[in-house]
Amino acid sequence: MSEGMQVVDEKLDFDPDALREKYRAERDKRLRAEGNEQYQEVVGDFSNYIDDPYIDEVIEREPIVDEMDIIVVGGGFGGLITGARFRELGFDRVRIIEKGSNFGGTWYWNRYPGAACDTESYIYLPLCEELNFVPKEKYTHAPEILQHSQNIGEHYDLYRDACFQTEVTGMEWDSGDNRWTVRTNRDDEVRAKFVIMSNGPLNRPKLPGLPGINDYQGHTFHTSRWDYEYTGGGPEGGLENLADKRVGIIGTGATAVQCIPHLGRAAKELFVFQRTPSSVDVRANRPTDPNWAQGLEEGWQRNRMENFNTLTSGGIVEEDLVQDGWTEIIRNLISMANFRGKDTDWSKVPYLMEIADFKKMNQIRTRVDSIVKDPKTAEALKPWYRQFCKRPCFHDEYLPTFNRENVHLVDTEGKGVEAITEKGIVANGKEFAVDCIIFATGFEVGTEYTRRAGYDVTGKDGIKLSEKWADGIRTLHGFHTRGFPNLFVMSNSQAGFTTNFPHAMDEAARHMGYIIKKCADENITTIEPTQEAEDDWVDEIVSLSRLNENFQAECTPGYYNNEGQPNPKSVQNGAYGKGSNPYFKKMKEWRDEGNLPGLEIS
Numbered sequence: 280m281s282e283g284m285q286v287v288d289e290k291l292d293f294d295p296d297a298l299r300e301k302y303r304a305e306r307d308k309r310l311r312a313e314g315n316e317q318y319q320e321v322v323g324d325f326s327n328y329i330d331d332p333y334i335d336e337v338i339e340r341e342p343i344v345d346e347m348d349i350i351v352v353g354g355g356f357g358g359l360i361t362g363a364r365f366r367e368l369g370f371d372r373v374r375i376i377e378k379g380s381n382f383g384g385t386w387y388w389n390r391y392p393g394a395a396c397d398t399e400s401y402i403y404l405p406l407c408e409e410l411n412f413v414p415k416e417k418y419t420h421a422p423e424i425l426q427h428s429q430n431i432g433e434h435y436d437l438y439r440d441a442c443f444q445t446e447v448t449g450m451e452w453d454s455g456d457n458r459w460t461v462r463t464n465r466d467d468e469v470r471a472k473f474v475i476m477s478n479g480p481l482n483r484p485k486l487p488g489l490p491g492i493n494d495y496q497g498h499t500f501h502t503s504r505w506d507y508e509y510t511g512g513g514p515e516g517g518l519e520n521l522a523d524k525r526v527g528i529i530g531t532g533a534t535a536v537q538c539i540p541h542l543g544r545a546a547k548e549l550f551v552f553q554r555t556p557s558s559v560d561v562r563a564n565r566p567t568d569p570n571w572a573q574g575l576e577e578g579w580q581r582n583r584m585e586n587f588n589t590l591t592s593g594g595i596v597e598e599d600l601v602q603d604g605w606t607e608i609i610r611n612l613i614s615m616a617n618f619r620g621k622d623t624d625w626s627k628v629p630y631l632m633e634i635a636d637f638k639k640m641n642q643i644r645t646r647v648d649s650i651v652k653d654p655k656t657a658e659a660l661k662p663w664y665r666q667f668c669k670r671p672c673f674h675d676e677y678l679p680t681f682n683r684e685n686v687h688l689v690d691t692e693g694k695g696v697e698a699i700t701e702k703g704i705v706a707n708g709k710e711f712a713v714d715c716i717i718f719a720t721g722f723e724v725g726t727e728y729t730r731r732a733g734y735d736v737t738g739k740d741g742i743k744l745s746e747k748w749a750d751g752i753r754t755l756h757g758f759h760t761r762g763f764p765n766l767f768v769m770s771n772s773q774a775g776f777t778t779n780f781p782h783a784m785d786e787a788a789r790h791m792g793y794i795i796k797k798c799a800d801e802n803i804t805t806i807e808p809t810q811e812a813e814d815d816w817v818d819e820i821v822s823l824s825r826l827n828e829n830f831q832a833e834c835t836p837g838y839y840n841n842e843g844q845p846n847p848k849s850v851q852n853g854a855y856g857k858g859s860n861p862y863f864k865k866m867k868e869w870r871d872e873g874n875l876p877g878l879e880i881s
């Protein structure tokens with residue numbers, strides 16, 4: 280151990296080796312041989328779990344057969360930001376195709392009580408300056424985000440050509456006239472020179488693969504399809520119909536953390552079935568100060584986004600503008616390591632990161648003890664893993680909910696729920712009879728891209744995307760894939776990942792906009808990555824992911840590490856390993872070269 284590390288150790292009031300051991304033991308309890316196969320896909324008998332409960336009116340229309348410049352699949356933030364940036368570049372014929380009844384994506388579907396953004400709204404809500412808008416709260420609630428999504432649609436006139444309640448069923452490339460034909464469940468056949476796939480990273484709800492789900496005789500739904508008709512109330516709470524109900528909720532991730540306080544207040548009795556506790560840090564939400572909002576100067580949102588992203592990527596900035604739980608761990612690290620720019624000894628950084636993480640998680644565990652009165656419940660609510668093994672949560676009412684007499688934590692010690700019966704839920708060998716089961720069990724990650732998208736793509740010479748990517752995603756820069764000209768993929772895979780996902784989407788939208796504009800200006804008919812450029816990019820992704828290999832392997836299972844089974848395919852499907860800022864910089868340098876290197880042009 281180097282001298283610097285001993286200096287750090289002298290000041291520690293905990294034993295890092297003991298913590299490492301405890302983390303491993305807790306992880307081992309949760310490892311399952313089935314890995315990602317443990318979940319039930321929402322198809323067939325389970326497809327009712329993804330029906331749209333928010334439709335006011337079913338849209339009746341004739342099939343559309345026409346041609347656009349650009350088709351964007353998905354009307355969430357990705358589709359909206361892309362549509363907006365394309366409009367700014369002068370593209371008129373842009374059609375967004377969306378399964379929901381309106382724009383909003385994640386925020387269209389996730390209307391559960393208490394839903395709110397966990398990333399500061401001033402950096403999370405896209406295009407605030409363009410719309411001259413400042414959100415009402417530091418962490419604004421879902422209805423305002425949904426409204427803002429729709430305002431973006433209005434502002435950029437994206438409603439004009441949009442198709443809602445419409446699902447893409449397939450698309451194919453026609454080499455004869457160099458166009459894509461996109462087909463839908465409404466029998467549409469829309470042609471376009473360019474297609475953007477912005478299906479969303481967490482768009483397919485998943486269920487635990489438990490025996491008996493369909494035997495259950497009570498009421499049930501997934502959090503992303505909240506049934507307000509059954510519960511009463513709305514996104515702000517209420518839920519008055521639950522006053523005489525025994526409710527069971529399975530899962531304690533970021534979604535559950537936000538809705539459990541509302542369920543606890545409303546239900547006659549609430550049973551929370553926990554497999555792994557979330558880390559729940561301080562939220563400290565507050566209304567926006569109108570004076571601050573008025574004083575914001577041009578460029579404020581971009582500056583703030585970049586400031587946050589630099590800090591959360593481990594970079595150094597003079598001032599932390601956002602100052603929240605996400606940036607705190609990095610602030611700790613900086614003060615601990617006494618970074619001095621060039622003088623920093625980078626070899627010590629992984630160790631210092633781990634120590635800063637232990638400190639942060641100790642604080643989080645102490646917070647549980649300070650809030651939850653029953654010592655056994657408090658103990659069960661403590662997370663034993665590194666903070667970024669799972670999605671960190673921030674909430675001030677979640678932990679106090681477990682002090683309510685009507686709320687019962689059913690901790691399964693990492694084993695999870697065992698079965699569903701006609702009457703309720705079996706856990707720890709015991710049946711809990713409930714009137715309603717709510718699945719807060721998250722979304723598919725790590726399954727085939729085309730399965731999550733809900734359609735396959737047929738490229739040149741009949742090649743299918745599902746076949747090409749069967750052993751792992753292959754792209755150039757995360758956007759292009761050989762054999763599929765003029766097709767852009769918008770996702771985290773092989774691209775830059777940041778906690779503030781809309782930031783990455785905006786970078787992607789600008790990048791795609793640059794390429795498509797260049798094609799228009801220079802009469803380029805098709806672009807497609809060369810084999811060499813694609814292979815090199817995949818190799819770079821795989822070799823960089825090794826930087827992260829040990830961290831992922833030591834983590835408790837979850838969707839960040841392929842349920843505890845990181846493998847060559849999951850590694851290949853991961854994000855650019857040096858982080859989002861170096862990725863954005865690389866893309867900018869690529870654009871600055873001006874001649875689309877690595878793309879074959881016709």
Ligand code: NDP
Nearest residue numbers: 395396397487530531532533534554555670695696720721
């Ligand atoms: P998650 O995948 O994070 O959580 C699913 C939960 O279900 C976990 O607690 C999991 O336990 C549990 N679970 C799965 N199977 C079983 C079982 N058999 N028995 C008991 N428990 C089980 O889904 P969420 O919907 O909570 O969140 C998904 C993502 O959405 C977040 O990670 C975040 O990125 C995003 N999100 C963002 C929000 C925001 O910004 N405001 C709010 C909410 C979500 P285990 O941990 O052991 O696997």
